[in-house]
Amino acid sequence: MWSLLQIELFKISRRPRTYIAFIAIAAIVLIFQFAFKADGKSYMNLMLQSVQDSFDMDRSKAINGYFMCYIILNTLLIQVPILVALIAGDAISGEANMGTLRLMLTKPVSRTQVMLVKFMASFIFTIMLLLWMAIMALLVSLLIFGADDMLIFRVKGDESQILQITKDDILWRYFAAFGYAAVALTVIAALALLLSIFAENSIGPIIATVCIVIVCTIISNINVPIIDRNVKPWLFTSYLVGWKGFFYIGTTPEGQPIPGSLENWPAIRNSLYILVAHIGLLLTLSVIIFKRKDILS
Amino acid sequence: MSVILQVNNLSKQFDTIKAVDDLSFSVNKGDVYGFLGQNGAGKSTTIRMLLTLIRPTSGSIEIFGKQLSTHRHEILSKTGAIIERPDLYKYLSAYHNLAIFAKMSGLKVTRKLIMDQLDMVGLADRSDSKVKTFSQGMKQRLGIAVALVHNPELIMLDEPTNGLDPQGIADMRNLILQLSHSMGKTVIVSSHLLSEIELIANRMLIIHKGKKVAEGAVEELLDPSKTMVLIETSNNNDALGKIGLLHPQWPAVIKGRFIQVNMDKSLVPQLIGELTGMNISIISVQPRHSLEDYFLSLTNADSHVEFIAD
Numbered sequence: 097m098w099s100l101l102q103i104e105l106f107k108i109s110r111r112p113r114t115y116i117a118f119i120a121i122a123a124i125v126l127i128f129q130f131a132f133k134a135d136g137k138s139y140m141n142l143m144l145q146s147v148q149d150s151f152d153m154d155r156s157k158a159i160n161g162y163f164m165c166y167i168i169l170n171t172l173l174i175q176v177p178i179l180v181a182l183i184a185g186d187a188i189s190g191e192a193n194m195g196t197l198r199l200m201l202t203k204p205v206s207r208t209q210v211m212l213v214k215f216m217a218s219f220i221f222t223i224m225l226l227l228w229m230a231i232m233a234l235l236v237s238l239l240i241f242g243a244d245d246m247l248i249f250r251v252k253g254d255e256s257q258i259l260q261i262t263k264d265d266i267l268w269r270y271f272a273a274f275g276y277a278a279v280a281l282t283v284i285a286a287l288a289l290l291l292s293i294f295a296e297n298s299i300g301p302i303i304a305t306v307c308i309v310i311v312c313t314i315i316s317n318i319n320v321p322i323i324d325r326n327v328k329p330w331l332f333t334s335y336l337v338g339w340k341g342f343f344y345i346g347t348t349p350e351g352q353p354i355p356g357s358l359e360n361w362p363a364i365r366n367s368l369y370i371l372v373a374h375i376g377l378l379l380t381l382s383v384i385i386f387k388r389k390d391i392l393s
Numbered sequence: 394m395s396v397i398l399q400v401n402n403l404s405k406q407f408d409t410i411k412a413v414d415d416l417s418f419s420v421n422k423g424d425v426y427g428f429l430g431q432n433g434a435g436k437s438t439t440i441r442m443l444l445t446l447i448r449p450t451s452g453s454i455e456i457f458g459k460q461l462s463t464h465r466h467e468i469l470s471k472t473g474a475i476i477e478r479p480d481l482y483k484y485l486s487a488y489h490n491l492a493i494f495a496k497m498s499g500l501k502v503t504r505k506l507i508m509d510q511l512d513m514v515g516l517a518d519r520s521d522s523k524v525k526t527f528s529q530g531m532k533q534r535l536g537i538a539v540a541l542v543h544n545p546e547l548i549m550l551d552e553p554t555n556g557l558d559p560q561g562i563a564d565m566r567n568l569i570l571q572l573s574h575s576m577g578k579t580v581i582v583s584s585h586l587l588s589e590i591e592l593i594a595n596r597m598l599i600i601h602k603g604k605k606v607a608e609g610a611v612e613e614l615l616d617p618s619k620t621m622v623l624i625e626t627s628n629n630n631d632a633l634g635k636i637g638l639l640h641p642q643w644p645a646v647i648k649g650r651f652i653q654v655n656m657d658k659s660l661v662p663q664l665i666g667e668l669t670g671m672n673i674s675i676i677s678v679q680p681r682h683s684l685e686d687y688f689l690s691l692t693n694a695d696s697h698v699e700f701i702a703d
Contacts, residue, residue: 099496100497102496103493103496103497106489106493107482107485107493110482110484110485110489111484112484194480194481194482194483195477195478195480196480196481196482198441198446198476198480199474199476199480199481199494199539200494200497201444201445201446202444202445202446202469202472202474202476203469203494203497203498204465204466204467204469204470204497204498204499205497206465206466388448390407390441390446390447390448391441391446391447392441392447
């Protein structure tokens with residue numbers, strides 16, 4: 097199994113398309129950083145308009161490395177599923193398209209092993225992407241903008257809120273958020289891998305994955321009670337942005353932030369359970385279907 | 394000769410199409426077993442079932458005395474294959490392609506092992522070149538290296554001469570003969586190029602529309618008594634009547650400008666003498682005895698009468 101995984105990672109590392117995702121992330125992050133370096137003050141003024149008088153934080157310090165990373169993740173984690181689908185959607189269909197799938201399956205390796213290894217390789221690729229994001233969005237931002245307390249703008253119900261997290265209470269939240277994002281993106285990888293079994297061309301599964309994510313995201317954002325109760329709790333897209341929960345700091349009844357606390361840990365934990373269940377279900381389905389599939393490519 | 398592969402009542406149904414229909418045959422150790430059929434006859438489907446790429450609808454496959462369905466890993470570790478095209482990772486070098494599949498075959502990969510194998514197929518000097526820069530013939534040679542790297546006992550080659558130039562075809566023929574005669578391997582080779590099979594196989598199976606049409610030793614299937622003779626005369630209708638009268642045991646029909654007679658080749662001079670003696674001028678006589686004619690005569694027939702020659 098380990099040697100199969102080594103082979104798989106070697107193949108991924110040698111494909112030029114693998115690096116498209118890393119280049120795309122670097123480009124977007126650098127554009128963000130440049131824009132905020134050049135004119136971040138205007139953005140901050142706009143965001144703080146409603147609380148201009150009551151908020152006592154030094155505005156020049158509000159744009160810092162932690163804040164930048166949060167803004168970038170808010171934007172990027174919507175697009176990253178496409179980048180994950182690019183690799184996972186190609187895992188089986190790409191081999192079928194090249195004709196190497198049939199050669200691979202005439203070797204003494206089980207189909208279950210092949211599928212598990214493809215999944216593990218997609219998972220590792222997802223982790224690498226997130227690490228790259230962490231380096232670019234967090235580390236580089238900290239180098240450019242420095243570290244300070246972080247402001248979180250949040251809409252809760254009908255009211256807008258600004259949460260302030262002290263700088264010594266932030267880093268662990270990023271680690272946790274990246275960990276959560278890894279689980280959420282692994283659902284996308286498992287979905288793309290499942291769809292990849294049915295195609296002999298990688299474009300199909302990649303587009304199908306993106307379409308499913310878009311449709312499910314739209315459903316997740318529809319505010320209709322019957323969907324709220326019966327559909328949304330089971331849709332993985334309802335939990336893709338759950339990483340934000342790590343930045344919603346717990347408060348005292350008087351509204352004072354409690355360092356090291358989370359507003360709703362049980363909700364985050366339940367989201368993780370549902371995401372992990374999705375991964376398990378999609379992977380099990382993939383193994384069963386792949387084992388029964390006739391290789392005609 | 395011990396049986397290395399035994400197929401019993403193998404069938405495969407794709408939706409409404411029966412690609413392989415109740416096929417039974419056996420391959421002996423050391424055979425070069427020709428697997429013949431027109432395109433769509435069911436050759437590739439059968440070979441894919443032998444390699445577990447396709448699940449049979451019914452029937453059983455036994456290789457090395459063990460059921461394929463329950464001993465897949467063990468059987469595939471002693472089997473090498475090229476299925477249709479030698480498709481490899483085009484973005485990787487010859488060395489890396491071979492190393493990947495050697496590793497998948499359970500081998501401990503060393504540079505020497507890979508280079509020796511590349512040397513065997515004449516690609517040692519191109520070991521670092523990416524496969525996308527290779528000609529079809531070079532890809533085929535690399536495909537052979539991949540199929541043989543783990544020293545398999547049984548080798549399955551599905552249409553191995555597809556896309557090769559005449560030199561490549563000749564090289565492939567020599568390699569198959571070498572594998573069988575010098576190295577004692579058992580080779581199953583499918584093709585629609587029947588002249589190729591005729592030159593390399595000692596036993597063969599002909600299938601048509603998924604069904605077995607004939608199986609047996611090539612020399613038996615090429616028995617002179619089954620020779621077809623094409624005769625062109627000055628009056629074919631008259632000649633056909635005379636042949637029917639003189640030799641009712643020889644099936645004869647008019648095909649285009651020829652009379653096709655199924656007869657023993659050695660009796661052709663006698664027939665010519667008889668016809669010229671009846672004032673029928675002979676324009677041409679073409680004894681046809683190649684496997685291709687035999688194959689075509691069988692597969693063109695509407696009915697499928699099984700013919701077994703051992």
